[in-house]
Amino acid sequence: EGSPERHSKKKVVAVVGGGLVGALNACFFAKRGFDVEVFETREDIRQAKIVKGRSINLALSHRGRQALKHVGMEEKIVSQGIPMHARMIHSLSGKQSPIPYGKKGQYILSVDRANLNKELLTEAETYPNTKLNFDHKLQDWSAETGLMTFVRPDGSTEEVEADLIVGCDGAFSAIRKQFLRRSCFNYSQTYIPHGYMELTMPPINGEFAMKANYLHIWPRNTFMMIALPNMDKTFTCTLFMPFEEFEKITTGDEVIEFFQKYFPDTIQLIGADALRRDYFRLPAQAMVSVKCSPYHIGGKCVLMGDAAHAVVPFYGQGMNAGFEDCIVFDEIMDQFNEDFNAVLPEYTRVRVPDDHAIADLAMYNYIEMRAHVNSKWFLFRKHVDNFLHFLMPRAIIPLYTMVTFTRTRYHEAVERWHWQNKVINRGLLFSAAGAVLGGSYVLIKNPPDINKLIVPAEKMWNRLVALRTP
Ligand SMILES: Cc1cc2nc3c(=O)[nH]c(=O)nc-3n(C[C@H](O)[C@H](O)[C@H](O)COP(=O)(O)OP(=O)(O)OC[C@H]3O[C@@H](n4cnc5c(N)ncnc54)[C@H](O)[C@@H]3O)c2cc1C
Numbered sequence: 065e066g067s068p069e070r071h072s073k074k075k076v077v078a079v080v081g082g083g084l085v086g087a088l089n090a091c092f093f094a095k096r097g098f099d100v101e102v103f104e105t106r107e108d109i110r111q112a113k114i115v116k117g118r119s120i121n122l123a124l125s126h127r128g129r130q131a132l133k134h135v136g137m138e139e140k141i142v143s144q145g146i147p148m149h150a151r152m153i154h155s156l157s158g159k160q161s162p163i164p165y166g167k168k169g170q171y172i173l174s175v176d177r178a179n180l181n182k183e184l185l186t187e188a189e190t191y192p193n194t195k196l197n198f199d200h201k202l203q204d205w206s207a208e209t210g211l212m213t214f215v216r217p218d219g220s221t222e223e224v225e226a227d228l229i230v231g232c233d234g235a236f237s238a239i240r241k242q243f244l245r246r247s248c249f250n251y252s253q254t255y256i257p258h259g260y261m262e263l264t265m266p267p268i269n270g271e272f273a274m275k276a277n278y279l280h281i282w283p284r285n286t287f288m289m290i291a292l293p294n295m296d297k298t299f300t301c302t303l304f305m306p307f308e309e310f311e312k313i314t315t316g317d318e319v320i321e322f323f324q325k326y327f328p329d330t331i332q333l334i335g336a337d338a339l340r341r342d343y344f345r346l347p348a349q350a351m352v353s354v355k356c357s358p359y360h361i362g363g364k365c366v367l368m369g370d371a372a373h374a375v376v377p378f379y380g381q382g383m384n385a386g387f388e389d390c391i392v393f394d395e396i397m398d399q400f401n402e403d404f405n406a407v408l409p410e411y412t413r414v415r416v417p418d419d420h421a422i423a424d425l426a427m428y429n430y431i432e433m434r435a436h437v438n439s440k441w442f443l444f445r446k447h448v449d450n451f452l453h454f455l456m457p458r459a460i461i462p463l464y465t466m467v468t469f470t471r472t473r474y475h476e477a478v479e480r481w482h483w484q485n486k487v488i489n490r491g492l493l494f495s496a497a498g499a500v501l502g503g504s505y506v507l508i509k510n511p512p513d514i515n516k517l518i519v520p521a522e523k524m525w526n527r528l529v530a531l532r533t534p
Pocket residue numbers: 080081082083084085086103104105106119121122123124200201202203232233234235236237238239260302351368369370371377380381382383384385386
């Protein structure tokens with residue numbers, strides 16, 4: 065039975081990784097009364113000057129907000145973000161077309177990554193039972209004993225034990241390495257041929273260079289660019305392009321030539337000199353998709369966030385999914401009375417299908433956008449989505465709406481999307497059949513002068529073909 069004080073001894077939870085998910089997770093566990101130790105390889109970013117080479121701002125949506133709300137951080141983070149009520153689609157000619165996300169309250173937020181991380185670390189630190197250990201890089205750990213070895217910048221090492229190890233150490237997780245050595249652990253990673261580069265669009269006369277409350281998108285099939293607003297009235301533009309295309313551009317003139325061809329309206333807004341300079345500041349970064357299962361080892365270790373499921377950023381859901389991991393785990397902790405031996409397997413059972421679904425959806429979006437999506441096709445698709453949703457609001461919910469503005473389980477959103485597509489396709493088929501039958505009846509009854517029909521039909525056909533051509 066053990067002595068009474070043994071039962072009163074708080075369990076120690078070690079969170080490896082003090083990034084976005086690790087810092088939030090620390091709040092979740094600390095709120096439950098565990099002794100939380102966060103181990104982060106980097107220095108304390110609240111003291112450091114800049115965190116270079118990361119996506120500087122992120123789209124925060126419903127799933128992520130619900131997790132922040134659970135630890136009382138939603139209002140603070142939302143107040144420091146910029147709402148984006150619609151997409152603003154930029155055509156090659158420079159025409160800007162807004163497409164609302166949906167109802168009034170449906171907006172996503174542009175939040176600064178470094179600021180979000182700092183706020184979450186500071187919130188975690190407000191719990192007396194939480195300790196943040198920076199400059200601690202996990203070097204090795206044992207799944208059998210739960211013993212972890214951290215190395216510090218001076219080369220010294222520190223051995224740490226915990227009752228639960230939570231791996232939040234990102235896409236290249238060191239915690240996950242031990243999982244790879246175990247049988248029945250499934251793992252896959254895919255680097256896509258696209259890379260990404262961030263560019264900054266400065267304010268003009270102290271004001272945003274473009275309309276602020278929009279997710280600006282320049283869809284050019286193979287090339288895509290997005291711009292999210294920042295509190296300092298700049299935009300962070302992220303250019304997505306195949307590495308082989310990045311490599312073809314080697315001089316400032318070639319940068320301008322490329323932007324003149326694909327994103328002409330941004331040259332003035334970013335600035336030709338800034339483009340020439342910033343394009344070569346940092347190399348394009350890679351994007352990897354990681355899927356694995358199970359997420360746990362016994363009642364000892366569990367993976368969350370990018371350590372469990374790194375997704376390509378073409379749905380703006382990576383962080384939102386990682387934040388939702390924290391809520392799902394917390395809900396299961398309630399269900400199983402914090403018994404780690406029951407909670408961890410249940411977490412894998414519940415969460416793997418959903419995180420795999422969003423990984424697949426993000427990759428699907430990437431492939432779909434790369435292949436078909438120019439500004440006309442983007443507008444067409446979204447207007448059809450919004451029109452069908454307006455016609456049958458309960459029957460047809462756009463996939464992007466389910467993913468971004470609800471907590472519909474990701475895998476259920478995909479199933480519903482497939483069902484909706486079937487209904488729409490059948491509907492189109494029957495109405496087409498009805499039109500043909502009805503039309504033929506009318507034609508038989510009173511035949512028209514065929515020559516007057518050919519010209520408009522040809523025009524209609526050419527317009528449809530133009531929609532899909534890049
Ligand atoms: C270009 C781009 C755009 C994106 N846009 C969006 C978006 O709009 N919306 C969205 O929701 N998501 C977006 N994401 C995804 C989002 O950035 C990630 O999903 C999110 O950062 C995952 O958080 P994490 O804490 O799991 O991992 P990370 O943020 O990678 O944090 C991992 C932490 O662990 C630390 N660490 C690593 N190894 C060790 C070790 N051995 N020991 C100790 N600490 C270690 C790291 O220093 C880091 O602090 C985007 C990603 C990219 C690349």
